[in-house]
Amino acid sequence: MKFRMIAVVGMLLGAVVPVEASKEKPVIGLSLDTLKEERWQRDRDMFVAAAGKLGATVIVQSANSDDTRQVRDVESLISRGVDVLVIVPHNGEAMTRAVKSANQAKVPVIAYDRLIKNAAIDYYLSFDNVKVGEAQAAYAAERFPQDRKARIVRPYGAPTDNNAKMFKQGQDNILLPLIAVGKVEVVHEDWAQDWNPENGKKIMNAALTAHGQKIDAVIASDDGIAGGAIQALREEGLAGKVLVTGQDADLAALMQRV
Numbered sequence: 001m002k003f004r005m006i007a008v009v010g011m012l013l014g015a016v017v018p019v020e021a022s023k024e025k026p027v028i029g030l031s032l033d034t035l036k037e038e039r040w041q042r043d044r045d046m047f048v049a050a051a052g053k054l055g056a057t058v059i060v061q062s063a064n065s066d067d068t069r070q071v072r073d074v075e076s077l078i079s080r081g082v083d084v085l086v087i088v089p090h091n092g093e094a095m096t097r098a099v100k101s102a103n104q105a106k107v108p109v110i111a112y113d114r115l116i117k118n119a120a121i122d123y124y125l126s127f128d129n130v131k132v133g134e135a136q137a138a139y140a141a142e143r144f145p146q147d148r149k150a151r152i153v154r155p156y157g158a159p160t161d162n163n164a165k166m167f168k169q170g171q172d173n174i175l176l177p178l179i180a181v182g183k184v185e186v187v188h189e190d191w192a193q194d195w196n197p198e199n200g201k202k203i204m205n206a207a208l209t210a211h212g213q214k215i216d217a218v219i220a221s222d223d224g225i226a227g228g229a230i231q232a233l234r235e236e237g238l239a240g241k242v243l244v245t246g247q248d249a250d251l252a253a254l255m256q257r258v
Contacts, residue, residue, distance in 0.1 A: 026084070028058045029077030029107075031070060031098075033090035033114075035062040037195070037224055039248040040088070047086075065194045067094040074098035078105045086110045090194075091160040092117045115162045129163045133170020133221070136245040140217045141174055141184075143243055149182060150216045154189040155203040155229055157221040164191070167221040175219075187211040192225045200228025208236055217243040224248070 028051055035041055040062075048058045059077060063070030070090055077085060078101055085102055089095040092115050099119035102109045109116070110123040144150035154171070157164025178184040188207035192199040200220060207215065213236060220226035226246035233239045 024055065026056045027080075027082045028056050029074070029080070029082035029085045030058050030060045031073050031077065031085065031087045032060065032062045033070065033088050034065050034194075036064070037248075039223075043088075063090055065090050067091050070095065071098045075101055078102055078107055082107060084108045084110065086112050087116065088112050089114050089116050090158075092162050094160075095119070113163065117162065126163070129166035130170040130173070132247055133167035134173050135170075136167070136219055136221070136247065137171040137174035140219050140243055140245055141178060143217070144178075144184065145216060150178075150184045151187050151211070151214055152184060152217045152219060153204060153207040153215055153229070154186055155200050155218065155220050155225050156189065156191045157225065158193060158195045159191040161195070164195075164221060171219055171221075187215065192221075192228075195222060195224055197224040197228035197231075200225030201232045202228075204229040204232035208232060213238060215242055217245075219245050222246055222248050 030044070030047060032040055032044065035044065044060055048060065051058045059080065059082065061070075061073035061077065063073055067090055071094070074085060074087065074095070075098065085107055087095060087098070087109060089111065092111075095116045096119045099109050099116055099121060103120050108122040109119075110125065111121045113126050115124055115126070140152070152175075154168075156168050175184055175186075179186065188203070188211060190203045190206070192203060203225075204218065215238075218226070218229045218233075220229050223246040226244050230239055230244055233242055233244070
């Protein structure tokens with residue numbers, strides 16, 4: 001598999017131009033995991049607008065976090081004759097079949113934000129997700145209490161998303177040394193299926209039920225999960241008293257300080 005990782009999302013369209021067919025108006029198939037989250041709505045709108053300025057048409061499909069549906073979406077886009085596919089996979093392993101179909105049809109595939117594993121993709125574009133995880137944990141660690149062991153909750157992202165594992169890896173780079181010397185205790189941790197905020201809330205509720213209110217920080221891997229955790233904290237009168245991390249710059253997250 002050949003791919004390059006680039007840290008700037010805005011360069012995605014620069015990747016599309018060299019691989020599209022020599023048509024005056026190339027057609028791009030954009031297969032999204034979901035449009036439930038604000039971040040993906042923004043990405044879709046910016047992508048379609050930028051592609052339009054370059055003379056391309058974009059056909060957008062959203063799978064609503066359903067692997068079977070997303071495979072069908074990609075196969076449908078191939079049958080409609082798109083010149084290139086851009087895929088944000090719900091499950092990087094489940095999308096291998098769809099990429100094989102694209103390979104057979106000689107349609108180039110760009111994996112956007114999330115890696116499609118064990119597949120012959122033409123381009124991979126993402127953030128440095130390990131660095132993101134390190135930044136989340138480092139920010140929290142700088143604010144841990146210094147006179148006692150910090151008690152933290154770790155709601156991870158979707159177990160089907162390789163990015164979630166990379167965020168965790170980055171967080172571990174900062175936290176594991178602190179845990180090893182007894183400065184930090186992880187009182188509760190779990191994976192949030194489909195990056196669903198409601199699952200973030202459930203994880204936080206479970207932590208509060210099992211360990212009480214003595215929690216110093218919640219290192220959540222994205223804004224949606226963080227929002228769910230904050231709702232659980234709010235119901236316990238702890239919103240604003242417990243540090244919560246996130247990422248994606250969702251408007252709702254930017255407007256609340258916790």
